[in-house]
Structure formats: C-alpha cells, structure tokens
C-alpha cells in the first residue's frame with residue numbers, strides 16, 4: 001500500500017534514488033531498478049556530451065553520519081548513453097530521465113530529442129546543479145527559470161518536472177511557486193544539495209574536497225530541516241496537479257514519514273544511498289511500515305500532507 005501516482009504513472013513503492021547517486025552507469029541503474037523496494041529510478045543528470053567531472057577527491061562523508069559534501073562537476077556518460085539505456089530497458093518501473101544542460105540552449109536541445117524519441121517515462125529538468133565552476137544555478141534566477149519553462153512548454157508535451165535548489169526565504173517560496181504554477185509541470189523535486197558549503201578536516205586544517213577550493217553541495221542529515229521546509233512550503237503553494245518528490249536528509253523511516261507529512265508523494269534517497277548501498281531501501285521501507293502500523297494507519301492518505309500546526 002506504499003504507492004504513489006504522478007499523472008498516469010504508478011509507483012509500487014515510494015522510494016527511489018536521488019539523481020547523481022547510483023545512477024551514472026547502466027550497471028548502477030540496473031541495481032536501483034532491480035531492488036524490490038524502489039518505485040522508480042532516476043538517471044544521472046545528463047549533458048549533451050560525456051563529462052569526466054571535477055578532479056578527485058570530490059565527495060566526502062562527514063563523521064557521525066552528519067551528511068556529505070560533493071563537487072562532482074556533472075560527471076556523466078552523455079545524453080546518448082542514457083537514451084540508449086532507456087531505449088533498451090524493459091521495465092514496468094517508471095524511469096526519470098534527468099538532464100542538466102550547461103545552458104538553456106543545451107537543455108532545449110536535449111528536450112527536443114526526448115520529445116521526438118520513443119521514451120515514455122518522466123523527464124526531470126535539473127535547475128540546480130551547484131558544482132560546475134562559472135555556471136550559476138538557474139533555480140536561483142527566477143526570470144531565467146520562467147524564461148526556460150516558457151520556451152520548453154511551447155513544444156514539450158511529455159511529463160516534465162524540475163529539480164529545485166533549496167530556498168530559504170518565505171518570499172522566495174511565494175515567488176518560485178507563482179512561476180511554477182504557470183506551467184503544466186508533472187512534479188517538482190525538492191531539494192537539491194544545499195550549495196557551496198565548506199567542510200574542514202580537523203587534523204590537517206584542510207578542505208576535504210579538491211574542486212572549487214573545497215566548496216561543495218551539502219547533503220544528508222544536515223539538510224533535513226531545509227528539505228522538509230521546502231516540501232511543505234511548495235505543497236502549500238503549488239497547484240495540486242503538480243506532485244512533489246521530497247529529497248533531502250533521509251536516513252531513517254521517520255525521515256521518510258516526515259517528508260510524507262509535509263506533502264511528498266515520492267521520497268528520494270541520496271547521501272544515505274551512497275553511504276549504505278542498495279539495501280537502504282529495504283530498511284527504510286520496513287522502518288516506515290513499523291511507524292504506520294504503530295500509528296494505526298493503513299494508507300499513506302492518512303499521512304500525506306497531514307502535518308499539524310499549533
């Protein structure tokens with residue numbers, strides 16, 4: 001009964017990987033698809049051409065499970081690789097095809113290819129990659145966000161959602177929601193990593209990742225409160241036809257439950273999937289089921305969006 005729907009796509013489980021984690025190669029994508037406990041898979045954000053990404057070390061796990069920092073720099077196998085993958089894959093599970101062009105033109109070009117292809121899954125337009133030197137996030141430029149969505153929806157007819165960066169101001173929640181509500185989006189995915197944090201190694205007084213002098217996107221437990229606020233704020237403001245994928249700070253079943261309370265339809269796991277591996281999905285689903293049983297709920301309808309305020 002732990003299911004979800006986005007338009008006419010049905011998800012038999014509510015958990016899946018967050019883009020970037022366990023989804024760059026066909027072997028990794030197969031691993032996520034093969035799990036009994038995932039409802040879907042999302043592909044590593046693609047650029048038109050293959051990219052090696054930033055120099056290593058470019059990913060680091062903080063002590064005590066606090067979270068992660070990364071500046072991967074969009075390493076990916078290139079758009080055609082993921083197109084070939086989804087073309088040849090026979091699966092009943094929905095696939096989210098994530099794209100992150102380095103310019104509006106690159107995104108529009110990839111979306112034209114997706115529009116013209118046989119691909120019948122969902123498309124996630126990533127407006128929030130913080131890790132490419134010299135490239136600002138579109139999601140923090142509201143005019144640019146409205147502009148690209150206007151151009152995209154002039155021709156794009158397949159189910160499309162956007163991956164958003166975290167917002168930290170109530171007026172920004174209002175403003176981004178007002179823009180997103182102008183378009184027939186299938187979903188929004190919130191949040192991407194909290195961009196450009198800095199982690200220091202205590203023994204060596206050195207940054208822990210090499211790119212961008214140590215600056216990188218923060219994920220994991222550290223970002224949970226921000227993720228929940230973004231899910232909640234957007235659920236309150238977006239048209240009900242726009243579903244919400246909650247991402248950020250999920251390490252336990254309770255974290256999944258909290259995302260659901262805030263209004264998430266699906267929940268993604270990034271840092272903790274990187275840390276724990278594919279078995280994380282079984283553990284999280286079991287922990288969530290225990291919470292639901294304890295509370296006497298037999299449907300997620302009893303939970304979704306049911307956060308209480310004082």
Ligand code: DHB
Pocket residue numbers: 020045053070071072073074075100126128129130131132192193217
């Ligand atoms: C990368 C990081 C992101 O947060 C993202 O949305 C896309 C790409 C990266 O560094 O590879």
